[in-house]
Amino acid sequence: MDLHLQRGFFRWSIMMIIFMFVGVVIKPNEALSSNRRILFDSVLAPPPPVGICESFVIIHGYQCQEFHVKTEDGYVLNIQRIPGRSSGGGQVNNQPVLLQHGVFMDGVTWLLNSPQQSLPFILADTGFDVWIANTRGTRFSRQHVSLDATQSAFWNWSWDELVDYELPATFDLVFNQTGQKLHYVGHSLGTLIALASFSEGKLVDKVRSAALLSPIAYLSHMTSAIIVLAAKAFVGEIIELMGVAEFNPKGKEVAHFLNALCNNPGIDCYDIMSLITGTNCCLNVSTVDLFLKNEPQPTSTKNLVHLAQTVRDGIVSKFNYGIEARNLEHYGEDMPPIYNLSNIPSNVPLFFGYGGKDALADVGDVGLLLDKLKFHEGDDLTTVFIKDYAHADFIMGVNAKEMVYDALIAFFKRH
Numbered sequence: 001m002d003l004h005l006q007r008g009f010f011r012w013s014i015m016m017i018i019f020m021f022v023g024v025v026i027k028p029n030e031a032l033s034s035n036r037r038i039l040f041d042s043v044l045a046p047p048p049p050v051g052i053c054e055s056f057v058i059i060h061g062y063q064c065q066e067f068h069v070k071t072e073d074g075y076v077l078n079i080q081r082i083p084g085r086s087s088g089g090g091q092v093n094n095q096p097v098l099l100q101h102g103v104f105m106d107g108v109t110w111l112l113n114s115p116q117q118s119l120p121f122i123l124a125d126t127g128f129d130v131w132i133a134n135t136r137g138t139r140f141s142r143q144h145v146s147l148d149a150t151q152s153a154f155w156n157w158s159w160d161e162l163v164d165y166e167l168p169a170t171f172d173l174v175f176n177q178t179g180q181k182l183h184y185v186g187h188s189l190g191t192l193i194a195l196a197s198f199s200e201g202k203l204v205d206k207v208r209s210a211a212l213l214s215p216i217a218y219l220s221h222m223t224s225a226i227i228v229l230a231a232k233a234f235v236g237e238i239i240e241l242m243g244v245a246e247f248n249p250k251g252k253e254v255a256h257f258l259n260a261l262c263n264n265p266g267i268d269c270y271d272i273m274s275l276i277t278g279t280n281c282c283l284n285v286s287t288v289d290l291f292l293k294n295e296p297q298p299t300s301t302k303n304l305v306h307l308a309q310t311v312r313d314g315i316v317s318k319f320n321y322g323i324e325a326r327n328l329e330h331y332g333e334d335m336p337p338i339y340n341l342s343n344i345p346s347n348v349p350l351f352f353g354y355g356g357k358d359a360l361a362d363v364g365d366v367g368l369l370l371d372k373l374k375f376h377e378g379d380d381l382t383t384v385f386i387k388d389y390a391h392a393d394f395i396m397g398v399n400a401k402e403m404v405y406d407a408l409i410a411f412f413k414r415h
Helices: 001-023 052-060 107-111 119-126 160-180 190-201 225-236 254-263 269-277 285-294 302-311 324-331 363-372 400-414
Strands: 041-045 065-070 073-083 096-100 128-132 182-187 207-213 350-357 382-385
Touching: 065 128, 065 160, 073 107, 073 119, 073 160, 096 119, 096 160, 107 119, 107 128, 107 382, 119 128, 119 160, 119 400, 128 160, 160 182, 160 190, 190 207, 190 285, 207 302, 254 269, 254 400, 302 363, 350 363, 350 400, 363 382, 382 400
Parallel strands: 096 128, 096 182, 182 207, 207 350, 350 382
Antiparallel strands: 041 065, 065 073, 073 128
16 A cells, blocks of 8 residues: 555544544534633633633523633643522532533533523523533643643543543532532543543542443444444554644644545535444434534544544553553553453442444443443443434434433432
8 A cells, every 4th residue: 555545544544533432523613712811720710702601501591600620630621610590699509410521522512402402401400500521622621731732742641631630620629619429421431431430439439420321431342344444543553643642623634634525526424424423313403503613622642542442452441552661661561451340339320321323332332331330239220222312312412301311310319
């Protein structure tokens, strides 16, 4: 294969990974401005210009607060709080709920439907104190105490660091502000990092229960052979790939590739989305349009490599540096440690929502995950299976309230 074809196949493989974890078709758009004043260590900050509160929450008549919190490894995360409406504007004593998005997303992904259809607003209307996370590298979480987002060192992280530093900082913010254990809702990658954290005994003293939508952990049963092939190609190019530390789907090179792909007369990007992620049954066209104006968000190339390793190897483990000496340096052993999901305490109540059309969180893989949790008994393990749902339906489906959220809220109220 000549060099031109190798590069073309390499770019194609990258895009397959993007389609796999985003769950909807992507086209390049300009990101919103991220200029804002930074406050550290759980300090309440005024809403930044065109921030999430101002752009997506207050316009619907809800109260909203913007916070910034610093992680132990120096990243500054933007977090929104939507107090439950029953608080009456006074001291909030409602049970807190933290929402954690997936890869290539940010907190906006929860707020794209009408208030009657979007989970944060539904939770707030029910009386919960809602907190929305924004992962490092996304448009409102691009600050660090000593690094700049233009530096490759800023992007030297995978989802291991989200487990070790990001979730703890976010949990601590909510816990310190409310004085209460919190409920957790994760989607896609947001489920994986929670499961990995709980398996190591982290955060279990601060979590009341966890709802995991489109859960990804074991990924060996995905129904798209193209995705498996792409993951293998991605991992095989680690050395070349690590020259690009920030993977920005809206970057010039990726944008050109996407335009070429989507403008090809013989290719329908929505059909590609269905082939890769499964056919989402219940997305509103206007919601998808709004999604495309705001997403996808950047992530680190190292994070994509780690996800590809998870697909390829069929296990849930820490990042594999590919060289025994480097693994020894980081872990004290020549292979990365495995996250043993069987170690998740049985007294942490878990809710799972998964779909029969989801090509990423495949039913077979969810079954493997549930088998690891077989010691959870009774109401401590609740599952909702929707045969017509695919990956994006759980966060943007117009009927998700009736199909998923009502049961999720009932689960929270029981705990």
